[in-house]
Amino acid sequence: xxxxxxxxxxxxxxxxxxxxxxxxxxxxxxxxxxxxxxxxxxxxxxxxxxxxxxxxxxxxxxxxxxxxxxxxxxxxxxxxxxxxxxxxxxxxxxxxxxxxxxxxxxxxxxxxxxxxxxxxxxxxxxxxxxxxxxxxxxxxxxxxxxxxxxxxxxxxxxxxxxxxxxxxxxxxxxxxxxxxxxxxxxxxxxxxxxxxxxxxxxxxxxxxxxxxxxxxxxxxxxxxxxxxxxxxxxxxxxxxxxxxxxxxxxxxxxxxxxxxxxxxxxxxxxxxxxxxxxxxxxxxx
Amino acid sequence: xxxxxxxxxxxxxxxxxxxxxxxxxxxxxxxxxxxxxxxxxxxxxxxxxxxxxxxxxxxxxxxxxxxxxxxxxxxxxxxxxxxxxxxxxxxxxxxxxxxxxxxxxxxxxxxxxxxxxxxxxxxxxxxxxxxxxxxxxxxxxxxxxxxxxxxxxxxxxxxxxxxxxxxxxxxxxxxxxxxxxxxxxxxxxxxxxxxxxxxxxxxxxxxxxxxxxxxxxxxxxxxxxxxxxxxxxxxxxxxxxxxxxxxxxxxxxxxxxxxxxxxxxxxxxxxxxxxxxxxxxxxxxxxxxxxxxxxxxxxxxxxxx
Numbered sequence: 001x002x003x004x005x006x007x008x009x010x011x012x013x014x015x016x017x018x019x020x021x022x023x024x025x026x027x028x029x030x031x032x033x034x035x036x037x038x039x040x041x042x043x044x045x046x047x048x049x050x051x052x053x054x055x056x057x058x059x060x061x062x063x064x065x066x067x068x069x070x071x072x073x074x075x076x077x078x079x080x081x082x083x084x085x086x087x088x089x090x091x092x093x094x095x096x097x098x099x100x101x102x103x104x105x106x107x108x109x110x111x112x113x114x115x116x117x118x119x120x121x122x123x124x125x126x127x128x129x130x131x132x133x134x135x136x137x138x139x140x141x142x143x144x145x146x147x148x149x150x151x152x153x154x155x156x157x158x159x160x161x162x163x164x165x166x167x168x169x170x171x172x173x174x175x176x177x178x179x180x181x182x183x184x185x186x187x188x189x190x191x192x193x194x195x196x197x198x199x200x201x202x203x204x205x206x207x208x209x210x211x212x213x214x215x216x217x218x219x220x221x222x223x224x225x226x227x228x229x230x231x232x233x234x235x236x237x238x239x240x241x242x243x244x245x246x247x248x249x250x251x252x253x254x255x256x257x258x259x260x261x262x263x264x265x266x267x268x269x270x271x272x273x274x275x276x277x278x279x280x281x282x283x284x285x
Numbered sequence: 286x287x288x289x290x291x292x293x294x295x296x297x298x299x300x301x302x303x304x305x306x307x308x309x310x311x312x313x314x315x316x317x318x319x320x321x322x323x324x325x326x327x328x329x330x331x332x333x334x335x336x337x338x339x340x341x342x343x344x345x346x347x348x349x350x351x352x353x354x355x356x357x358x359x360x361x362x363x364x365x366x367x368x369x370x371x372x373x374x375x376x377x378x379x380x381x382x383x384x385x386x387x388x389x390x391x392x393x394x395x396x397x398x399x400x401x402x403x404x405x406x407x408x409x410x411x412x413x414x415x416x417x418x419x420x421x422x423x424x425x426x427x428x429x430x431x432x433x434x435x436x437x438x439x440x441x442x443x444x445x446x447x448x449x450x451x452x453x454x455x456x457x458x459x460x461x462x463x464x465x466x467x468x469x470x471x472x473x474x475x476x477x478x479x480x481x482x483x484x485x486x487x488x489x490x491x492x493x494x495x496x497x498x499x500x501x502x503x504x505x506x507x508x509x510x511x512x513x514x515x516x517x518x519x520x521x522x523x524x525x526x527x528x529x530x531x532x533x534x535x536x537x538x539x540x541x542x543x544x545x546x547x548x549x550x551x552x553x554x555x556x557x558x559x560x561x562x563x564x565x566x567x568x569x570x571x572x573x574x575x576x577x578x579x580x581x582x583x584x585x586x587x588x589x590x
Binding site for chain 2: 009012013015016019020022023024026027029030033041042044045046048096097099100102103104107108109110112115117118119120121122124125126127128129130131132133134135137152153155156159160163188189213216217219220223224234235238239241242249252253256259260263264266267268271274275276278279
């Protein structure tokens with residue numbers, strides 16, 4: 001019996017190896033490329049381990065000098081834009097969305113169910129179906145190239161999603177708890193902020209994570225609505241490394257690692273919340 | 286006749302309803318302003334011939350934009366390409382996702398590490414994923430050519446991205462790397478909630494592992510699988526970002542999907558009316574998928590995934 005178990009475990013373990021290779025091989029190459037010199041990357045025949053590993057690419061992109069390309073020089077600014085946009089969207093979604101989610105799962109009012117389903121529906125509207133009117137409107141209000149236009153338009157996918165996730169979390173909280181508070185004379189808002197929100201903290205963390213990752217990842221609206229450094233986000237900057245004539249490969253890989261670090265670290269640190277969020281809402285792709 | 290306390294309850298309930306509406310109002314306003322209004326405007330614009338810069342006045346075309354689209358071979362090619370991308374990538378992702386979920390669920394040594402590892406490709410931004418694979422597929426210095434040459438699979442470097450078919454399949458490979466973890470993670474957490482009694486009973490009755498998997502586990506996972514399937518199908522159907530970075534629609538329109546065609550029509554050629562018609566068609570498809578999704582979620586007899 002135990003012998004069979006050991007054989008079984010070994011068999012299953014060997015199955016995990018190809019999966020791990022498939023996951024890590026591309027990432028390893030991304031990271032290796034970011035610490036290699038251009039000369040080494042473009043040498044034929046290719047070798048896998050850099051002979052002169054260097055952090056020069058990172059130094060170039062983080063403390064830009066005159067020698068670096070323009071996209072690389074402005075990369076830090078685009079990181080800041082992305083951070084500003086993603087955290088603003090997250091905050092607005094948590095604040096506005098938690099009110100709506102609470103009302104939708106706990107308070108009886110007309111068209112409640114219709115609204116909940118409608119919100120789930122709007123979550124699935126593709127960005128491309130909204131972009132033309134939003135573009136016309138943004139250019140009329142001269143909002144193009146400002147972080148504000150991204151914050152506002154990102155709400156189109158982030159808010160319905162946040163409401164949906166939070167509603168799923170609020171639903172798991174027993175109603176008895178609120179009933180007691182309400183009998184003690186707590187108002188609806190006080191019940192929400194002093195009872196529901198503290199208990200559903202894990203749900204809120206998970207929602208905040210998903211919204212932040214979603215906003216950090218967004219590319220299409222940023223591509224259409226921003227073309228200058230005042231609002232351009234990281235994904236747009238990385239796409240620009242693949243310029244018309246030459247690809248600045250080391251800068252692109254270094255930028256790629258830097259752009260991937262915040263979401264990957266957040267997701268790994270808050271792994272538990274990601275998994276529970278996936279279960280609750282069944283989510284982002 | 287209503288007794289006084291009952292009457293008081295009723296007004297309390299009305300008050301409550303008012304509070305509910307007030308709490309929902311800000312979200313509702315935002316959703317109407319930046320989702321519903323634009324999508325209706327898109328529908329409206331799709332009946333006109335109008336350009337992005339607005340130098341010429343709008344001309345009403347009725348269904349003209351739609352009719353011209355249906356007669357355009359590029360439209361049909363992009364539809365077929367989108368369907369190919371969607372079915373192949375989602376199909377492979379689903380099979381691999383179920384397999385990996387099952388693998389994690391069997392708790393081999395290091396399964397926690399495997400589960401944590403899956404989060405990485407999922408969290409890597411789509412554009413970074415695209416850039417990474419574009420570099421791997423590079424014809425002259427790419428890791429794919431290097432690897433295949435050194436292991437003796439190919440004799441000389443292949444310019445992968447200059448043939449439409451291989452370009453499309455390699456975009457699909459990049460998408461698989463990014464999306465399999467999503468399906469695997471959803472399904473493995475669904476697996477963790479399944480009751481084991483049924484399978485134990487089946488094992489006692491002599492059912493082997495494969496029989497138990499097919500006839501007990503898969504049916505119990507049905508709703509989780511369907512939810513993952515619908516979400517991924519909707520996403521795959523609107524694929525844009527990864528194509529923009531890896532092939533930019535090339536070679537020779539070989540990877541232009543329906544979203545990419547909409548982007549080209551609207552923002553490269555400035556045909557706003559045609560672009561609107563295209564994007565409205567994408568919305569209609571999405572709406573159909575959304576309805577399926579809602580029906581799946583609101584099945585009372587099954588647990589939500």
